[in-house]
Amino acid sequence: MxxxxxxxxxxxxxxxxxxxxxxxxxxxxxxxxLPELPHLPELPNRGPGADLTGRTAGMLVDLPVHLQPSGWRFTDRPGRDLRRARDHMARDLDVLEELAGRHDGPFKIQACGPWTLAATIELRNGDRALRDPGAVRDLTASLAEGVAGHVAEVRRRLPSARILLQLDEPALPAVLAGRVPTASGFSRLAPVEAATAEHGLRQVIETACGGDAAFPVVHCCARDVPYGLLRGAGAKAISVDLALVPDRHDDAVGETIDAGxxxxxxxxxxxxxxxxxxxxxxxxxxxxxxxxxxxxxxxxxxxxxxxxxxxxxxxxxxxxxxxxxxxxxxxxxxxxxx
Missing domain, CATH: 3.30.1620 (b-12 dependent (class ii) ribonucleotide reductase, Chain A, Domain 2)
Structure with a gap:
């Protein structure tokens, strides 16, 4: 091969x-x-809007969010929390252009994947977005458009670089297994079918990476990584914690390697x-x-x-x-x- x-x-x-x-x-x-394969660092210690969910929520198109004590939640109009998230990103991109604008090799950026985002952002009533299939579809479409815009902006700042897009999906195995807790914490949300999860992830990858705009990578630092689903969704590389790769996953890992x-x-x-x-x-x-x-x-x-x-x-x-x-x-x- x-x-x-x-x-x-x-x-x-x-x-x-x-x-x-x-x-x-x-x-x-x-x-x-990391001169061979650098990436844009994320600094969550800066506070709200610099965390994985808030940083990516700032990319969403026509789906504003704000911060509640329980976490990020959809709202009717953009506010201070969303502006802070976008300000953090704008600052990061300015620094990126200043320090790496002439970079002519591979360069990686990261964003939260649709299923981890749906498992962490709340609807206006406090339920997790994952609970509502219609909300998940809207979120996925908005994320796909927003991440595509982010990729385009990074390409503009790094015109000679080959962009790699890493989608972080640490919650995906829990989404598939029905282990995501409800807002109250007393129950668990229903599992999402593998075909549905693959379709949603594929939508984001195809929209953001299509036309060779970026090389898609999916990161999942959890147990029970769904290798076949990630390949089916279009991931060209899969990032895992080696310590969490048990022998029983050998067939799935081997198929992934064999598929190139x-x-x-x-x-x-x-x-x-x-x-x-x-x-x-x-x-x-x-x-x-x-x-x-x-x-x-x-x-x-x-x-x-x-x-x-x-x-x-x-x-x-x-x-x-x-x-x-x-x-x-x-x-x-x-x-x-x-």
């Missing part, structure tokens, strides 16, 4: 979030530590921890590949090394340490396969 990925062989990248509240400093770290889909493996904790020797960080990746029986030369082409999840809860010292470890692990795996 002939495969073509937008990243260089032996690449590493970050998942999304970083500690602190300075977008200039965070992006400089990303560009310095990229596999992004989180190999190091997202919060401060004592890292083992470099060879021990790489060992689970090698073991997975050996178990699945694929040629070693494909590993460094198809696999990107990442932290297990976002780094918002880590110390600045650990951020640099773990990003360097991911980069060194990717290079070691590449050199070993040559």
């Amino acid at each position: 002939t495969m073509s990925f937008p990243w260089e062989v032996g690449s590493a990248t970050g998942v999304g979030s970083y500690p602190g509240d300075d977008p200039d400093e965070a992006l400089r770290i990303v560009l310095g530590e 889909v990229g596999l992004w493996l989180g190999v190091a904790p997202g919060t401060d921890a004592a890292l083992p020797a470099l060879k021990d960080t790489a060992a689970p990746v090698r073991e997975l590949w050996r178990r699945l029986g694929f040629p070693p030369t494909r590993l460094a082409e198809q696999v990107v090394i990442t932290p297990a999840c976002g780094l918002a809860g880590a110390s600045p010292r650990y951020v640099r340490e773990v990003l360097k470890r991911c980069r060194d692990t990717a290079r070691m795996l590449h050199e070993a396969a040559e």
Whole structure:
């Protein structure tokens, strides 16, 4: 099989979030530590509007939100909370253009996927949007249009870059299994059929990435990642926490690799921890590949090394340490396969 990925062989990248509240400093770290595949950092410690849900809600078209004690909720008109979210994004894009405007390689941006967004944003009456299929359809259409606009804006700021769009879907397995709690917390919302979930995710991917506007990646740092659904929705790479990939998922992971889909493996904790020797960080990746029986030369082409999840809860010292470890692990795996 002939495969073509937008990243260089032996690449590493970050998942999304970083500690602190300075977008200039965070992006400089990303560009310095992840030169092969940098990304736009998210800084949720800045407060409301910089979190995963609020940041993406700021992209929605004609669906304003505001912040309640229970979380983000749809409202009739834009207000201060939505302006704050959009101001954060505008500042990030200005910094991006200033520091990386001449970048001519792959560059990743992130947004919340439709099912995690529907599981976290509330309707006006306080129920989760996921409860109302009509609301989910409206949300998905609005998100698709909004993310497409975001991709276009990033492409304008980085005219020579190849854009990768990562959709974060940590709640998708819970949505499919009927484990998302109701607003009261005393019950669970009904499970969403896999075909419905695939259709919604595909709508966002096709609208935002169509015409080669962006290379679609889906990140799911939960157990029971629905690999087949994500491939069916159009994901060309799937990002997971390697520690949460059990042996019983070997068939699904193997089918994903065999289909030519990229596999992004989180190999190091997202919060401060004592890292083992470099060879021990790489060992689970090698073991997975050996178990699945694929040629070693494909590993460094198809696999990107990442932290297990976002780094918002880590110390600045650990951020640099773990990003360097991911980069060194990717290079070691590449050199070993040559």
